[in-house]
Amino acid sequence: MKSKLFAVLVCLAVCAGFAFSAKTPKVIVTSSYGKVFVKLNQTANWTKCYTGMTLDENASIKTEAKAKAEIMLYDGSKLTIKPKSEMFIKILTDSQKALEQRAGKVRYKISKLAQGRSFECKTPTAVCSIRGTEFSMDIGENDQTELKVFEGLVAAIGTDGKEFEVGPGKKMEFLTNVPPEDPSSFDTEDNEEESKNQQESEKMATQAEINMDLSKEAVQQMAATEMKLAEYQQGKTIIDVFGKRVRIEEYIVRGSAVGLGANQYKMVVLNSRKDRFDWYTWIPTFANNFTSIAEANEWVGWRNGDVAPDNYLLSTEFGASNTVDNSKWGYTGGRVIDDPSIAQTQNLVFDNYYFKLNDVTMISYVPAGAAGSHINNFSTDAVWTVNDPSVSGTMTSAQFETWYNTGYLLPSGDDKMHSRFEFGFAGGTYTEDTYSIDDYGKVPSLTDYAGDKLKYNMELVMFYDGFTGTDKKIDLCVEPKIFMDSGLVK
Amino acid sequence: MIKKIILAVGVLSSFTLASFGSDIATVLNVKAFGGQYSYEGESASNGNLNIDFVPAMKFSDKFSFLPALYVEYRGVKDVTELVGGEKLLQQSASYNLSLRPVYKIGENTKLRAKVGYFKQMIIEAKDESWGNGAFDYAKTSVGLDVSKKNINIGYSMYIIAFPNYASLVSQTSGQFGVSATDIGKNLLDFMANEVSLYGKFYPLSGFVVDWSFAYTMKSFNDQTIQLDNGVYNASQKRADTVMGVGLFPSFAIVPTGPLTMFGGLSINYVSNASNQNRYDTAKKQFIEKDYDYTETKIAPIISFSFNTVPLKLDFSYEIGSRAYLNRLVQDVAGVYGTDKIKTDTTYLSLGLTYPLSEKLSLKGIYGSYNSSSSMKYEQVYKYTYQTSNMFLGVAYEL
Structure with a gap:
């Protein structure tokens, strides 16, 4: 941050340096079209004029046929120099401004002058004093000058020295060696010309209105962008592994009103895509009641230790659905056993496990022995059953592990965080794909994932031939922390 | 989108015809760019197009009317936009239609009213198309402001609505123990009252x-x-x-x-x-x-x-x-x-x-x-x- 601030200070210092060593420009060419030339002082040569150029006292600007230029004086006055015109900037000080129009037609829009300041425009046959007005002067053949006033008042003096006051909608002609006549009203042609000019100035005013409107709009639209930003920051929307947008909402609910005991809570994760809606729930049930989620959370991940825990899980049960099909799995019959023969003497063991698809049990284990038996040694005490027609009878833990590992695949290669379990259940093939994905749906390499497991979201896709919902699958995107807390991911 | 733009042009044209007899100064600005957006070594190319169309009507020295249509297509992300969604593939299109009567109430004082409607559509994912983007939104606004010389004081009221972003829980039947009654349905929608002052x-x-x-x-x-x-x-x-x-x-x-x-x-x-x-x-x-x-x-x-x-x-x-x-x-x-x-x-x-x-x-x-x-x-x-x-x-x- 300091280095960035330093960069800004350097920029400012450069500007300030320029500012102190430079002077303020008095005239800026705001628009230049066609063959427009400038002479920076009276002895210089004519050179091409560009938009953005600056001029000072003693500079001249001229336009050729079909060319046009607009200049702005530092007090905000604007001059439109029409084709075949020439203007000389004689004096430009705070108290006095004097311009000489030497040929052609120029329209002046002069800013209001403060008391004691003067603005004078001179042609070969007339001199006009202005206090803040809009007018044009057109020098024709034999240096004849036509003055037209559109706004305000112009004091005009001809070659005979007589002064006339010319008001809006009036015009006057000044000829060489001929006394001017009194001002007369605009005729139809003048009005048409004025109407065209008015349109031009309306256009400029409209452009200013557009700029003002758009900058206000931009601020209001930022408010909408902020809403979107917050949704992304809170992980409420991500892109899945298939490039589809997933919206995610997560809730925690408690209490008897939702059918839960004082020793339970329920986490709900809702996923929505354009063409599907999936959800996931997790209900941990604790041995003892708790008052706050934070208190329960201290024990939710407890599996073993040297001392008996204050609280522990009796069961941890999950549900997932695409609103038509469901998958349910869970561990129940949680007990803490004290086994002095192992390093960490206190261990949480679940007596039962089940995995169901559309309410049909596909995998389960129970304690060996008669009803009321418990599992003390998982290797020897658990009896597994799988709903696989190729397997007959029950299995030991070792046999189950062999069966289970046969279904384990790495479809995207050994170095991608995409794994699959594929089983042939009685109702058809079941596949369970687990992807680690970044926020944009990309699957990381094993190396990247190992470096930072929690950096990635998880996508769990359960496909089953026996499902009838959209694509015969349940497709869940969940933060890995949720899966980790629930024991699904280690 | 195109139908709506045609409709908007139609509305503006109607106003233009209705203003027969007034002076019309049309501002038309068109910007067309090709460009590239780069992020972490990857880049995507596309184009941007902006059209501002304002047929300003002057009915008298005191009264003007500014119907405006701004249309924008953006295929190249702005660098200041958040890096979310499909970071390279974002496209957006918007139109903004407003009607602004401007009344001159003194030599240097103008009173402006405004009624406006803005709609933006955004595509950020492969399964999104024009009109069904999750973050599409509409803004309806009314406003009034007064400017005197170099000071402007304004009041705006606007409503921003995200029509495709209802809470997910509102799409459930309450079986999870939470419902839209507890949480809300149109979570991102809001109404704003804004007072602004600016000047120079x-x-x-x-x-x-x-x-x-x-x-x-x-x-x-x-x-x-x-x-x-x-x-x-x-x-x-x-x-x-x-x-x-x-x-x-x-x-x-x-x-x-x-x-x-x-x-x-x-x-x-x-x-x-x-x-x-x-x-x-x-x-x-x-x-x-x-x-x-x-x-x-x-x-x-x-x-x-x-x-x-x-x-x-x-x-x-x-x-x-x-x-x-x-x-x-x-x-x-x-x-x-x-x-x-x-x-x-x-x-x-x-x-x-x-x-x-x-x-x-x-x-x-x-x-x-x-x-x-x-x-x-x-x-x-x-x-x-x-x-x-x-x-x-x-x-x-x-």
């Missing part, structure tokens, strides 16, 4: 200071407040207030030889205060007033014109800093710390304009944006990154 003053010759102030009150009538145990208080709705202050002193100088420099310093400060809290369900962390933040942006802006070539160069370098007042930092694994999130940004912008004719100019723009944050948990959102884009195109002004 001239302290020295050739020196201008633009200033602005805005105060906005937002009401989220369908978003309830989340409490420290993760549940929602259905009787209390979210309300935010946003205050923004801006200052932009600028000047024009001729430092040396054939060079003219227009310099300025843009300073902006925004503070957002909200009564909404957040309970991180996955990590069981409660953050009170999660949305409160202050943001400061400072940018020197410099333009160069030359007396020897018709070229204009623009340069700006903005540094910004957003500090959340309560939102806590997290480490890469998501574990909460005790410090508050602070994100610093820099935005370098270079522009080039070369006139091809009176109305047409060639433009080139390069932008580079850097964001770095004390927030290290980037599983769901990128806080530290660098993006750049560049454009080349033409601008036409009728």
